[in-house]
Amino acid sequence: MIPFNKHWTLFLDRDGVINHNVSGYITRKEDFTFCIGAEKAIALMSRQFHKICVLTNQQCVGKSIITEQILLDIHQKMLTEVFAAEGRIDGIFYCPHLAGEGCACRKPGTGMPLAAKKQHPSIIFEQSIMVGDRLTDLQMGRSLGMYCVWIKGPDAYAEKVPEEYFDLCCQSLAELADTLQENQQ
Numbered sequence: 128m129i130p131f132n133k134h135w136t137l138f139l140d141r142d143g144v145i146n147h148n149v150s151g152y153i154t155r156k157e158d159f160t161f162c163i164g165a166e167k168a169i170a171l172m173s174r175q176f177h178k179i180c181v182l183t184n185q186q187c188v189g190k191s192i193i194t195e196q197i198l199l200d201i202h203q204k205m206l207t208e209v210f211a212a213e214g215r216i217d218g219i220f221y222c223p224h225l226a227g228e229g230c231a232c233r234k235p236g237t238g239m240p241l242a243a244k245k246q247h248p249s250i251i252f253e254q255s256i257m258v259g260d261r262l263t264d265l266q267m268g269r270s271l272g273m274y275c276v277w278i279k280g281p282d283a284y285a286e287k288v289p290e291e292y293f294d295l296c297c298q299s300l301a302e303l304a305d306t307l308q309e310n311q312q
């Protein structure tokens with residue numbers, strides 16, 4: 128089990144972890160729907176973690192499929208609903224660049240967690256958990272020494288993740304929140 132406590136940070140991937148994956152990209156607020164129990168799970172984990180940050184690759188901005196403003200509106204909807212469930216998200220970091228641009232922020236690059244630490248210097252990567260459904264999420268977490276949780280739910284992108292990339296595998300954020308609560312130190 129992951130030896131976490133209330134000083135730890137939780138990093139969450141967005142699509143397939145917080146909200147249902149759709150084919151293609153989330154391009155409208157209406158298409159952003161939480162995975163079952165995800166808002167409640169974030170609320171529960173808000174009481175268990177020092178910081179909660181969302182890290183999301185959104186190449187659809189770079190491809191001009193959506194504007195940055197639409198992405199911000201979608202994130203506002205996410206925040207509003209998490210807040211309504213009495214949870215909190217301390218930061219949302221996104222990479223709008225194209226895969227071929229070679230930026231430092233697109234996962235598995237580490238630019239987004241490094242930006243989170245700049246904003247919240249109390250974050251310690253060795254005392255952080257990265258939760259994602261894709262190998263690139265977990266590769267990013269591993270390269271900063273984080274514990275990693277693979278969400279292999281019905282919502283998860285059908286991708287095989289080798290065992291060395293995760294410390295725990297859950298079907299959903301809801302299952303993760305329950306598992307962490309049972310093991311809180």
Ligand SMILES: [Zn+2]
Nearest residue numbers: 222224230232
């Ligand atoms: Zn980027």
